[in-house]
Amino acid sequence: MKDESERKKKIPMRELEKLTNMTRATINFYIKEGLLPVPQKSAKNMAYYDEEFIEKLKVIEKMRNADFTLNQIKRLVNYDTNTINGFGLQILESVNKLLPFGVDQNLVSISQIKEIGFSDENINELIDLRIIISTDKSNTMFPAYSMTVCRFVKYFIDLGVPLTVARDIVTKLKELADIEKNAFINYIRSPMLDSNLSQEEQKQEVEKCVENINGLLPILHLQLIKLPNEVFREY
Template identity: 30%
Template sequence: MAPKANKAVDRTRWPYRMRDLCERTGLDRQTIHFYITKQLVPEGFKTGRNMAYYGEEHLERLRLVLELKNERFLPLDTIRAVLNGDDDGFTPEQRSLLSEVKGRVSDVLGPLEPRPDGSPRERVRVSELVERYAITAAELTELDGLGLLNLVATDAEPHLPADDLWLVELWHDLRGAGFTRERGFEVADLALYADTIRGLFQAELRTLTPRLARLPADEVAELFRKGLPLINAFLTRFHQAKARDFFRSLD
């Protein structure tokens, strides 16, 4: 927890202001504050409501977050788990199996690693997204913070991997369908669905991994390849059925 405000500042311990962090990382003030609120970076030494000082640990943590995002393509929620040392609970044997399966399901999930020649995946500039889909940079940052997409920083401007473009298109369509800011709808409303699916997926891993660990990796990959579309169809139809049952109950 950050020290209380109005204390004298030891500038050898807290040498940086926000502008210094921005200059040394290439991040803007809004993004750094966002990382602090998402508990990716600790708070600084506060000397007032809108003033704080920061130490080397803040600079190192910001650089680590950027490395995990831009080089390993990890979303922010995964980065937070890595930084907090959260244990996934898998045995060494289970982790070995999952690593083998990983190489066999890219045809279903898309590329899981950078290209073999080291070239970047296809990306779209944020300025293009803002112009094409009438989405704001702040909304993109919020979607990134929810772990729904992964903005990648570059020397010029942030980019979005083409794999994540579907989410921007969906948000654009939701706005077009009437879920507008004027009616009170914001990116944060997607957190309900993101958190639910995230929890569901973790429960799936805990439930299914011990059973699948008894099978060869090829069989596990084939079950995953065939089962994932069926489970996705179930979730869609069951969600629709729950809405139907609710409105029926109003008669």
């Protein structure tokens, strides 16, 4: 039994390619980038892979299809495999898709916000409650993040959560973002200005940091919001 178990764990590259539908070049690239551990070698040109490689490659493929960066995937696949379950991946993919309008300097129109499913009355209420704040006096153009905020609010409204409660959640998220931004500027960005890094290297380090934080925040949120069993009652 022991020999049979060990044989199952030792998978040659040619078999790994068949089991995962990935090429040798792709698998070696993921290993080189640190997304996968270095395989066991029985000879100079012969490496074997275990079943964990197959599971991780499946997860990597799903995240690549969901437009995650290599940096995000590297951080996520190195956590416990239970963390990256189907539901968690679906949430993370949704988070990525909420950001189609780029940086805050880009603006979105009131008609784009209406396409989410808001009426004129809803939009006016969002403005009155200062959930979204226009960039002009006529309330026709808004910062890009307003689209994400409105999708977030619409989700709660559809579930029957009052708009004022959704506003309180958004307000706290904005406060958290301000704290995070100040910490980033003071402790991460500022020291780089005194370093010997070029502007391009500084930019790459900043992007790497932001990607890592963005990859971890949804997982942290899922873990913190997990409801205790006593919340669910039997009827």
